[in-house]
Amino acid sequence: MRILVAYATKYGATQGIAERIAAKLNAEGHVAEAKPVTADPDVIPYDAFVVGSAAFFGKWQKEAHEFVARHESVLASHPTWFFSSGPVGPDPLDAKGNDQKTMSIPTDFADFREAIHPRGERVFFGAFDAAKLPLMMKAIRIMPAARKVLPEGDYRDWADIDGWAHQIAEALVPVPA
């Protein structure tokens, strides 16, 4: 099947996740392409969709939300999956003992659930490089509390990402008659 993996990224981590998902889908016999939502890819040639975005302050990037809203009827009538690249840090739990991935579910998932009925929704650990922040944000990070909330590093879990892509690849294989 032809699959579009559409993504929104600010600092590049989500692009890496989208490209990895597309590579895995290709390796499993599909024809997948990872494209940024900002390129406004034509959705008509595709049979299925994976849409993902980096999460900032509890939400997807605006362009990802707008992409889904713009193509709502096409996504609703094709197999569609959503992912978010969010929490960073080495620990699956936050300081209060809550599951980081659950706490990082973007509000966008709920916004689209009823209209699109996605086959799946997934939060992945992301990556954070303070050197890429604008000057103002770098200044905020001087505070130890801010450094604790956003630890630097690449926390993307490639096995987790590959496992999810494998599930998608299998779900899209037509059942032999």
Ligand SMILES: Cc1cc2nc3c(=O)[nH]c(=O)nc-3n(C[C@H](O)[C@H](O)[C@H](O)COP(=O)(O)O)c2cc1C
């Ligand atoms: C200012 C700022 C705010 C963030 N807010 C959240 C958030 O609310 N939830 C979350 O899960 N991750 C949050 N993150 C972490 C990013 O989502 C994570 O680093 C992501 O992988 C970045 O993706 P990108 O490199 O594709 O832009 C935040 C990061 C920054 C720098």
